[in-house]
Amino acid sequence: MSIPGLTIIGESINDSVPSTKQLLDCGDIAGIVQLARQQDEAGAAYIDVNIGSRPPELMAELVGQIQRATAKPLAIDTPDYQTAQAGLKAYDPARAGGRKPILNSVTSLRTEMFELYRVQPFRPILLISEHVVEGRSQHCRTAAESLAAARYLLEAFRRVVPDAANDDVIFDPGIVPIGSDCENQLHRVMSVLETMHQDPMFAGTHRSVGLSNFTVMLPSKRRDGSPVKAPLESAFLTRAMPLGLDMIIGSVKRNYQLLPEGHPALECFDDCLKLSGFDVLMRVRQFYAG
Amino acid sequence: MDLSELYQAIVTGNAKKAEEVTKAALAENVDPMELVQKYMIPAMDEVGKRFECNEYFVPELLIAARAMKTSLELITPLLVSRGAKPLGRIVIGTVQGDLHDIGKNLVASMLEGGGFQVIDLGVDVPPERFVEAAREQEGTIVAMSALLTTTMVMMEKVIKALEEAGIRDRTKVMVGGAPITQQYADQIGADGYSDNASGAVAVARKLVAVTAS
Known part of the structure; x- marks a missing residue:
């Protein structure tokens, strides 16, 4: 089921997914292409392609093969410059109705990736969960740090691509697993979403998160047998979409919904935002085991 | 004093209880090494076992580890002063x-x-x-x-x-x-x-x- 206004970047072609890793390890290109086709048919707006640390040539080959099987644009998912270059070079916008690919992702320490715009114009996902301190990348601990990273990255992108449309820019505040969030990272994410939503500098830009990360390491079922993950991820969407979140890297198989007030997952989410430290974990645990 | 309460407090992630029992035990001159070896390490082993059989998940591990740490912070200075050595x-x-x-x-x-x-x-x-x-x-x-x-x-x-x-x-x-x-x-x-x-x-x-x- 899809939520109006929410763009899904299909996450299945990722080296960190064990079944996909197996396909990549075996060189099963047809299997990977099939994953792309399935996600296309199930409603993904983009198909993410992550090959881990394999050679850039594989990215180029996969981009070509996947584009022969689907007209959906791709998200080239790699922190490696050469792999990104190979993927962007191989990408044919004409096969995707003229639409640009996404480059997932660029951080404050990897702004040289913007130069690849000359190889192939793309929509960057700008990762604002990290910022540079004394020449080294560090996690953002506060919304103010994430906001500063967003401004820095947007300005850096505009220096390379002065006429880039805001519509091409996607910010990822970096969602963290709620089951291990002892450092109030959920507060940071929600707070920076809210601030950016009200800031004219970011008008028309997009916000995305890797939504499956939110519930990793949690059980699949609650004590009563009902699901844990989809409701908690839906609770995040319910609160984040009014703050401008309009894209996710996620599963097309997941039943995402906007939850009604009073839903147990939404209550859990709201409580977590009021709590801090280990009390967040206790509340999450209460949701699935209580 | 029932020292198994310390074991139970760590397994269930009750940091407050773990601190309470540890303080009481130390006040009664219970050997700190005994607390570690007979109750605390076995408690974390039990937490590990429950994790491996999907009875516990990451939140439980973190909560239990915090309870363990609360007790360890009280005990470590005593162990150090007695020249006790960690496992590694x-x-x-x-x-x-x-x-x-x-x-x-x-x-x-x-x-x-x-x-x-x-x-x-x-x-x-x-x-x-x-x-x-x-x-x-x-x-x-x-x-x-x-x-x-x-x-x-x-x-x-x-x-x-x-x-x-x-x-x-x-x-x-x-x-x-x-x-x-x-x-x-x-x-x-x-x-x-x-x-x-x-x-x-x-x-x-x-x-x-x-x-x-």
Whole structure:
């Protein structure tokens, strides 16, 4: 089921997914292409392609093969410059109705990736969960740090691509697993979403998160047998979409919904935002085991 | 006084209770080493077992580790003053270029709960920092974590740096993280690998036993 206004970047072609890793390890290109086709048919707006640390040539080959099987644009998912270059070079916008690919992702320490715009114009996902301190990348601990990273990255992108449309820019505040969030990272994410939503500098830009990360390491079922993950991820969407979140890297198989007030997952989410430290974990645990 | 309450408090992650029982036990001159060996380490072992059979998940591990840590903070100064030695010394960190710390923190907590002295170097740790920390004491275990396929290659660089520093033969190396496999650990010459935090404690105990023998 899809939520109006929410763009899904299909996450299945990722080296960190064990079944996909197996396909990549075996060189099963047809299997990977099939994953792309399935996600296309199930409603993904983009198909993410992550090959881990394999050679850039594989990215180029996969981009070509996947584009022969689907007209959906791709998200080239790699922190490696050469792999990104190979993927962007191989990408044919004409096969995707003229639409640009996404480059997932660029951080404050990897702004040289913007130069690849000359190889192939793309929509960057700008990762604002990290910022540079004394020449080294560090996690953002506060919304103010994430906001500063967003401004820095947007300005850096505009220096390379002065006429880039805001519509091409996607910010990822970096969602963290709620089951291990002892450092109030959920507060940071929600707070920076809210601030950016009200800031004219970011008008028309997009916000995305890797939504499956939110519930990793949690059980699949609650004590009563009902699901844990989809409701908690839906609770995040319910609160984040009014703050401008309009894209996710996620599963097309997941039943995402906007939850009604009073839903147990939404209550859990709201409580977590009021709590801090280990009390967040206790509340999450209460949701699935209580 | 029922000291099994300490065991129970850690297994259920009740930090307040763990602190209360530990304080009461110490006030009654219970041997701190007895608390650690008879109640606290077995409690964390039980938590690990429950995790492995999917009865516990990461929140329970973290909550239990915090309860353990609360007690350990009260006990450690006493153990140190009596010259008691930890099971082993472990230098842990996420490799250079990688900022992911959830798994690393979890493993660090479990190792501490398992009776090890843990020196946490944090994230984005360059090879020379691992070497420097390992050099300080013979028999140190270097534990490395990586979440990215693009950064896992740094593990091999750390092992090479230990070799170049001439301390590889007196330093054990264990690795873990989402993209790491036993095959990769073998390929780069690591001494131990675990795919989860509770298994990491068992691996570290084996490595310590090998070093001691």
